[in-house]
Amino acid sequence: MTMSAAVAHPLPEPHDSSHHNRMNTLRAGVLGANDGIVSVAALLLGVIATGASDVVIFGAGIASTIAGAVSMALGEYVSVSSQKDTEKVLIEKERRELAEDPKAEHAELAGILQSYGISDETAHRAATEISSTNPLAAHLQLELGIDDSEPTKPMAAAASSAIAFLLGALLPLLSVFIAPEGWTAVVVFVVTLITLALTGALSARLAGTSVPRACARLVIGGALGLALTYGVGALFDITA
Numbered sequence: 001m002t003m004s005a006a007v008a009h010p011l012p013e014p015h016d017s018s019h020h021n022r023m024n025t026l027r028a029g030v031l032g033a034n035d036g037i038v039s040v041a042a043l044l045l046g047v048i049a050t051g052a053s054d055v056v057i058f059g060a061g062i063a064s065t066i067a068g069a070v071s072m073a074l075g076e077y078v079s080v081s082s083q084k085d086t087e088k089v090l091i092e093k094e095r096r097e098l099a100e101d102p103k104a105e106h107a108e109l110a111g112i113l114q115s116y117g118i119s120d121e122t123a124h125r126a127a128t129e130i131s132s133t134n135p136l137a138a139h140l141q142l143e144l145g146i147d148d149s150e151p152t153k154p155m156a157a158a159a160s161s162a163i164a165f166l167l168g169a170l171l172p173l174l175s176v177f178i179a180p181e182g183w184t185a186v187v188v189f190v191v192t193l194i195t196l197a198l199t200g201a202l203s204a205r206l207a208g209t210s211v212p213r214a215c216a217r218l219v220i221g222g223a224l225g226l227a228l229t230y231g232v233g234a235l236f237d238i239t240a
Contacts, residue, residue, distance in 0.1 A: 030164075030199055030202055030203040030206065031164075031203070032072055032160070032161045032162075032163075032164030032165050032168065033164045033165065033167055033168030033199055034168060034196065034199050034203075034218065035068070035072065035165055035168065036065070036068060036069075036072075036164065036165035036166060036167065036168025036169035036170075037168040037169065037171070037172060037192060037195050037196055037199065037222070038192070038196070038222055038225055038226075039064065039068050039169075040061055040064050040065050040068065040168075040169035040172050040173065041172035041188055041189075041191075041192035041222075041226060042225055042226055042228075042229040043060060043061065043064045043229070044057060044060070044061050044064075044172055044173075044176065044188050045185055045188055045189065045226050045229050045230040045233065046229040046230060046232055046233035047060045047061075047233060048184055048185045048188065048230070048233065049185065049229075049230045049231070049232075049233030049234040049237065050233045050234075050236050050237055050238050051237050051238045052238065054176065054184070057176055057184070058173070058176055058177075061169075061172070061173045061176065062173070064169075065165075065166060065169040065173065068165050068169065069162040069165045069166050069169075070162070072161040072162055072164075072165045073158040073159065073161055073162035074158070075161075076154075076157045076158045076160075076161040077154045077155065077157065077158035079157075080153070080154040080157040080158070081154040084154060087146055090140075090144055090146060091136075091140060091146065094136060094139050094140055094143070094144070095136055098135055098136060098139065102135075105135070105139060106124075106127055106128070106131065108139075108143065109127040109130065109131065109138065109139060109142060109143070110123040110124045110126075110127040111123075112142050112143065113126055113127060113142075130142075168195075168199070171191055171192075171195045172188055172191060172192050172195070175187050175188045175191040175192075176188065185230065189223075189226055189230075192222060192226060193219050193222060193223060193226075196215075196218040196219050196222045197215045197218065197219050199218065200214040200215035200216075200217065200218035200219065201214065201215055
């Protein structure tokens with residue numbers, strides 16, 4: 001190995017499917033938390049702007065948190081269940097095709113390998129070797145991008161989305177308690193933007209992208225959303 005190669009790859013890179021699944025789960029959790037932060041904080045500011053009492057504000061926040069968590073869980077469950085059903089259909093279709101016409105499936109697998117720049121002879125030999133132990137898994141992975149060793153789990157996805165939403169909503173809710181009288185809106189606004197910046201930094205770290213850019217997107221977008229809902233709430237000021 002040359003020195004340049006050693007510098008380029010100082011450590012083995014993780015490429016297993018479980019690693020990618022964990023990364024996708026973490027990213028989904030960050031996004032779920034972000035939804036909890038923005039939606040609950042926006043509702044709180046809208047209610048605060050109407051001049052409602054602290055009891056009403058907190059009650060509205062609790063109701064919004066529960067409704068949002070349930071909605072996230074149901075949406076994720078339905079989405080992942082649909083994905084799982086589709087994968088089942090595709091797996092059965094591939095299994096049937098392998099049993100009925102293995103030669104055609106071999107040619108298809110070799111063609112996929114050739115599309116990556118592998119020569120015809122090498123592609124056919126590789127297709128034979130790949131299919132020698134578990135042809136179904138090889139075809140699912142290369143043809144459809146399905147990993148049947150890591151089945152989708154609708155209930156786990158629903159639970160993680162709900163928990164992420166609840167955790168995201170927690171700080172805006174708590175900020176209502178810590179805010180001095182007359183400063184509730186300001187405290188909720190500031191706490192929300194700080195929390196958004198933290199989630200932006202975390203998501204950027206996980207994705208390996210620019211932290212300042214990710215934080216700026218979330219903070220600017222969140223600030224605009226919060227200002228908009230506060231303005232709408234002010235139109236219905238009950239103290240006016």
